[in-house]
C-alpha cells in the first residue's frame with residue numbers, strides 16, 4: 001500500500017487529502033471535510049477529470065467571442081484534443097447562456113455549452 | 121439638476137448586489153451607472169469556473185455568475201440601468217457628473233454607493249529593471265485579450281507573481297497552445313488559492329519558482345528574455361543564483377489596488393498603503409451618505425464574498441436615505 005497527498009480542487013478551501021492506494025485502487029482517504037473531497041480523491045487517482053472552459057469565435061451577435069464550458073468534467077488527458085476542436089468552431093447564430101453548442105462533444109457524452117449571451 | 125435617491129457607480133457583482141439589496145430594503149429610485157456596454161464587470165472576462173460555490177452552492181463561470189444578477193437587476197423596475205455612462209466627478213455633497221455618448225449629465229443623489237472595482241498593479245509599482253519592449257502585459261489585460269477579443273498576445277510566456285489571475289492565465293495560455301515557461305513568485309508560498317496551483321500549474325507541469333524574482337527584462341522591440349534570481353527571506357538577490365529564460369511575453373500578476381479616485385476627489389480619506397477608504401465599518405467612507413463596496417472597498421479573492429458584503433452597502437444606503 002502507498003499513500004499519496006493530493007489537494008482537493010472542488011472548492012476554494014483546498015483540503016489536503018491523504019489517499020492510501022494499491023494497484024490504482026483507493027483504499028482509504030483522510031482529510032476530506034466534505035463528501036466532495038472523497039469523490040474527488042477517487043476520480044483523481046483512477047481517472048482525473050476537469051471541467052474545460054474556453055471561448056469560441058462568434059460570427060453572429062454583438063460579441064466576437066462566446067465563452068463556453070463542458071457541462072460535465074472531461075478526462076484530463078483529452079483537454080488538448082478538446083481545445084483543438086474548440087478552435088475550429090465558428091458560431092453562425094447568436095447564442096444565449098446555456099445554449100448547447102455541441103451535444104456530444106468529442107464523443108465523450110458531455111455537452112459543450114455557451115456561458116454568456118452574444119447579443120447585447 | 122435632477123435628484124435621485126440612490127446612485128450606484130459600477131455594474132459589476134458589487135454594484136448589482138448593492139442595487140438589489142437597496143431595492144429590497146425599500147429604496148424606490150435607484151440609478152446604476154456602468155461605463156461598459158454590459159453589466160458584469162470583470163466577471164465577463166473570467167470564463168473559468170470557480171464562482172458561486174458559496175453563494176449558489178453551484179460551480180459557475182464568471183459570466184454565468186454575473187448573468188444571475190443581471191437578470192435580477194433588469195427585473196426590478198425601480199432600478200434604472202444606464203450603460204456606457206462614465207462617472208468623472210463626485211463631490212462631497214453627492215453631486216455626480218457622468219459622460220454618456222454625446223452628453224454630459226449632472227445629478228444629485230441622496231446617497232451614493234461606489235462599486236468601481238480595482239485595477240492591476242503595474243511593472244513600475246514592483247520595480248522590474250530593464251528595457252521597455254512590447255510583450256509586457258498585466259495578467260488581467262491578457263485575460264481580456266484572449267477571452268473577449270480573441271487574441272493570443274504571446275507564444276512563450278513567463279508569469280510574474282502567483283496570484284490567482286496569474287495562475288489562471290498560465291493555464292489559459294497553455295490551453296491556447298502557448299508555452300508557459302515559468303511562474304516566478306518572490307514569496308515562499310503562493311498568493312493565490314492552492315487549488316489554482318494544482319489545476320492551473322501542476323496539471324500542466326509548469327515550473328513554479330518560489331523565492332525567486334525577475335531582476336531584468338531584455339529585448340528591444342519585443343521581449344526576448346528575462347533574468348531570474350533567487351532571493352533570501354528579505355527579498356535580496358542571492359549572488360550567483362541567476363539564470364535566463366527566453367520568452368516573448370511577460371505577464372504581471374502582482375496585486376490589485378482599489379479604484380477610488382472619485383471618492384478621493386470628493387474628499388474622502390484613503391489609506392495611503394492600500395488605497396482603501398478609511399472607514400469605521402464595512403462599506404463606509406469618511407463621508408456620510410457615500411458608501412463603497414466590493415473591490416473598491418477592499419480587494420477580495422472571491423466574487424461570492426463581494427456579493428455577500430455588498431448587500432450590506434445597499435442596506436446601509438437605504439437606512440441613510442430613510443433617516444434623512
Ligand SMILES: Cc1cc2nc3c(=O)[nH]c(=O)nc-3n(C[C@H](O)[C@H](O)[C@H](O)COP(=O)(O)OP(=O)(O)OC[C@H]3O[C@@H](n4cnc5c(N)ncnc54)[C@H](O)[C@@H]3O)c2cc1C
Pocket residue numbers: 129130131132133134135153154155156160161162163166170171205206207208235236237238239240259260261263284285288376379413414415416420421422423424426
Ligand atoms: C483581472 C481580474 C481577474 C479576476 N479574476 C477573478 C476570478 O477569477 N475569480 C474571482 O473570484 N475573482 C476574481 N477577481 C476578483 C474580482 O474582481 C472580484 O471577484 C469581483 O469581480 C469584484 O467585483 P466588483 O463589482 O467590486 O468589481 P468589478 O467586477 O471590477 O466591477 C467594477 C465595475 O465598475 C465599473 N466602473 C469603474 N469605474 C467606473 C466609473 N468611473 N464610471 C462608471 N463605471 C465604472 C467598471 O467598468 C466595472 O464594470 C479578478 C479581478 C481582476 C481585476
